[in-house]
Amino acid sequence: MRKHWKSWRLSWLILIGSGAQAAGLEEEDLSQIYGDKTTVSVATGSAQPVARAPSVASVFTAADIEAMGARDIDDVLAQVPGLQILHTFGTIPVYAFRGIYSQYNQQVLVLINGVPMTSAVVGDRGNLWSSVPVDNIARIEVVRGPGSALYGAEAMAGVISIFTKDPDLQPGTTVRADAGSFDTYSGSLRQTGRIGGLSAAGFLRIGRSTGNDATIDADAQTGLDATFGTRASHAPGPMTNTRRELDAAIDLKYSQFQFRSAYKKRGDLGAGSGVTDALDPTGRNESEQLTADLTWAAPKLTDTFGATVQLQYADRHEYSDLVLFPAGAFGGTFPQGMIGRPEKWERRNAVTGSLLYTGLKDHRTRVGAGYVDQDIYRTREEKNYTYVFVPGTGYVPVPLGSIQDVSDSAPFLRPHARQIQYAYLQDEWQLIRDLTLTAGVRHDDYSDFGGTTNPRLALVWDAAYNVTTKLLYGRAFRPPSFAELYNINNPVALGNPDLKPETIETVEAAISWQIDPRTHVGFNIFQYDMEDILRFVPNSDPSTGNTARNAGRLRGKGFELEGTWDPAPQLHLAGNYSYQDAVDPDTDRPAANVPQHRFYARADWQFLPGWWLSPQLTHITERPRDTGDARAPLDGYTLADLVLRNTSLIPGGAINFVIRNLGDADARDPSPSPGRIPGDIPLPGRSYFVSVTYGF
Template sequence: MYFSLITRSIFCLLMFYAVNALAISLEADDEEALLSLYGDEEMISLATGNSKPISRAPAIATVITAEDIKEIGATDIDQVLETVPGLHVARSPRGYNPIYTFRGIFSQFNSQVLMLINGIPITNLFAGDRNQVWGGLPVQSIARVEVIRGPGSAIYGADAFAGVINIITKAKEDIAGTEVGGRAGSFNSWDGWALHGDSWGGFDVAVMLEYGDTDGQRRTIDEDAQTFFDSQFNTDASLAPGSVNLQRENFDARVDISREHWRLRAGLQRRQNVGTGAGVAQALDPSGRFASDRWNADLTYHNPEFFSENWDVTAQLSYFNTSQEVEQNVRLFPPGADFNSAPGIDFPEGVIGNPEVFERHARFKVSTFYTGFEQHQIHAGTGMRYGDLYDVKEVKNYEFDFETGLPRPLGGLRDVTGDLSQVFLRERDRKNYYVFLQDVWNFANDWEFTAGVRYDHFSDFGDTVNPRLALVWATRYNLTTKLLYGRAFRAPSFAELFNINNPVAIGNPNLDPETIETVELAFDYRPSNALRLALSLFHYRWDDIIQFVSDPGTSVNVAENAGRQKGFGMELEADWALTSNFHLLGNYAFQHSTDEKTGKNAGHAPQHQIYLRGSWEFLPHWRLTPQFNWVIDRSRTASDSRPAINNYSIFDLTLRRTAIKRHWEVAFSVRNLFDSDAREPSPAGNPGALIPNDLPLSGRSFFGEIRFRF
């Protein structure tokens, strides 16, 4: 089972002992002290579905505001998330897509993390991630980011596993007028944006437009997959040493319209000219280009007094359409690649594979908070989701030899769309129905007990039930203690269930969902209104990990529930306003995760991570913000014989001048000031890693920006 019966029994006994035996009334809190300590505290809705102060929320949470984002000079959501304790942003070779690694939980497609935009998942059916053609997410339209470390399936269902990230976009009140701005910097990068928020004809309206274009950083890959095959087949086709391909062009448009109980939001996220990173097959491809269109719309009705003042009702209908498209031929291996499958050079034009997928997602949910009981707040809801991978296209000039696992010529570039003997995936759909119930019980002064459970039914793999328990104790007026338990699941992706004609990754329709159980103990201490300290301890058990494992006697890898992992660790946070003009923020995270199949370190994720940031207003309207990120002790997996990857530290600096002639604002940022050679781990391989010297991150870079508000 997931935890031993003894472990679960002991936890439940401790929980109920705390509820019954420790329900003592403390002395009356000092109201003035409470107001000074908590009056400006950030609120979070991600933990329970309604707004609560972070210190009292039944979860380990972080909130990052638009002001925080601007202060650090962030240009993309990845730079924002790297500041969260216990979260590290690693990279995948394909497109350098981000891998949001919570507490040592790492996978190449990162499907164990749920990302929401305004509370609505953007998970794709194909790979279970946010999109294989991600292309970044600009930050000018973001009002705040809420992050939960730990499981959230009892509220959010599938994939709220290692952590949940909710990106909340700006509304009229967040913009309050018009802002236009631009940024230029290293790598031939250009960004521009226009935001407007106002009231029109009784409607509150916000319109947000963002455009960006960059060549991307050009760090060098010394050896790649083709380097290995050159050594095996006596060829000279590899483009390594060569630079990564990280160019991209993005256009983001969002609109938010509300009136009384109704709210309509819609948007388009268009990605074009997206480079292949270190290569789709870990072989450099400087000319391949991807594209993606992501359309979204949602209509929400929210009435806090639906039947009476005790009934808070929300209903929401949403639609999401997303694509992965090819703009220019994508080469798995470069021109001149030869695998000795036929006389002469097998692929004089390179191994070309252009897979495209198109998906649509429709969701409906209704939920209510009932507060008519004296000591209980009931949260209940139900909903459904329909996901349809409705179109699969592929043009390619190869097929796989299932005896060797290597590509062989297909007789020229062919459109194999609809040919189930050649195409990589069948078209499929998924239906999900769910119901959840949660009770927040204020059973004594300063004590709050949350119990919740969610039931999900999926049309392709069955049923799952996920509970949560949380005990929150206001130990003193300035100290909060939390004891938390949660169980979560990760739904198999369509690639894991239904992949065909690819011996490296054959799907298995009999997969079970991955599961995780987590126990957390947390303390939030505010000795003064200038200082906040927080400590969280955690232990998790991750079961039924989906991995592509070798089918004995063949070169085929088939998806199986083959892995198990456990981990423990801690996160320490400090937020200190030393003076009215100087603010210091920092965190330290430690985790140790073990692959239970090998008994070795699970690898990839940093065992230690330190983040520090200062904010100094050294003159009126002048602010200097240095930040430092130190990534320490990343082990290799048991199958990877390379030495441990080097530690790295990155120092950034942002200088900002506001209120120039009341309306203007300028900033200058330098990232990786000391030009550190920072690298993220490349995947292990057999017999060795195909990119042996890992994935280099950007060197020193410079950006300048200007804003005008009116």
């Protein structure tokens, strides 16, 4: 028996090994010329670096993303030091950089091909961000710290820049299929071709999933049931995180011109644990967006000038059909449940341009300007309730008898528009040998609340051939959103036109040390000061509801340590540790919902030619609660994942088998304050995914 097993194992090893042997030798030759796979990608044109201000950044190429078996960008971003991803509100992630957390995560700017994904309504990325597949992504760059001096609004805590695959890639077809736990299925197709000087790429992806359906033991309605003596709550019951996904894109490139258009739709989106913290198994959201941009880039316009101009267009439509509280809520006042159906349409048009001048000795100077029009051009709302003010009690929901269209009489928000004009200047000045100062400033002028100026300074010292140090200072802002300025008829969150931007000032010091060819260490420390934080806070008479105000401060400091080590040609190790200590100076309480310590480690082991095994481990410590939330801090968790990857069984393709939460740990993200879901939000248990990619 033993002999039989040995012989079987030998045959298996020969079978799986031989396919990759020849390719391995070829790769060895090419890697002597090009270095690692990332450099090959850059050199063959599939990943072009961009110019930018010095910063503390992480860059992931398509090769990195494939190697880690990622399906969604959150699988990739989980590796960024100082970044904690939370799923407090259903499937929409909150990216909390360095302890900066808010419900709508407006302190993080996300760009796709340079176009902001921000919705003007609340300044978030909307329901579209419930999933972001990586199939068509060439590169993700994550900057920790402020970036408003270059990027403008929302670039406060971090900037996530996503670049899609370029049509200049070799003509060919790539298909990918995914399947896994939670009835997750998806398929994508990417086709690249050329006619003369025109390069074209098309991408289509369709997917669906029932999502994380972990059980919520008690919810907001459970509490109301106790008050009213009813049994209306769906808890204990599962969360609803269903989704259907459609992503399509076309990308045309001719000479110095590039036209890109993308359509993204998320349908049948479940309400997670409920928008009012009351489980809503039937509520659904729909969200769709069409974007287009036309870019003219002439990096070598003359010997000393380079120029770029981009026209951007985005149109977004979001619709929700939600049961805010279930049938029988409020003592049976709402036999069908408390139903709300908000809907909004918004458009963003922009023109941006920049000029790079290199004619001045020891200087590289970039000037840029732009004009943006943000327009919520239509809102609509249907609901079966209204709020009535009861003196001494406050606003109480009162049934309207049926679902009524209140779009004209009492909508949550009326159409609004604003225009933004901005200009920036950035100069990279080599002061002396090995010492470069980058100084930049940007002014944004908003038609509604006024102007804001944000500078940035970076001093970079190349201390040794393998050591670089950086000293960075930046100021950044986020403008008041349309909801914060103009919300009406919702006493929980009323707008206030008299708001100013939220701001942050950050100082960072960073060192990067390539100890030897196989070992790299990066370390940075930071300190920031957030002022005028925009929040909905109780009115002077709390019974009259909450109004948006510049009413908060946060002081933070901390450090991030990261390293990579290749102890053997077949083994790559990476890890990071992050520490943050953010405190509200007015209450002296630590920043809520985010861990103080975060540890991440990953190994990529090529155990046979063409075969990789990649375990990864994430550990975070406890999360403090918000003001007004009396619950004990939420425990930390440790999650282990495992990726088995093969690139030899299918020539020109790859197979990934991924196990998430290998140990089936009970990991939870914090439910919103004050804790109407007392047991917090359970993260997915052990789950399995397989993906197959094939290029021809």
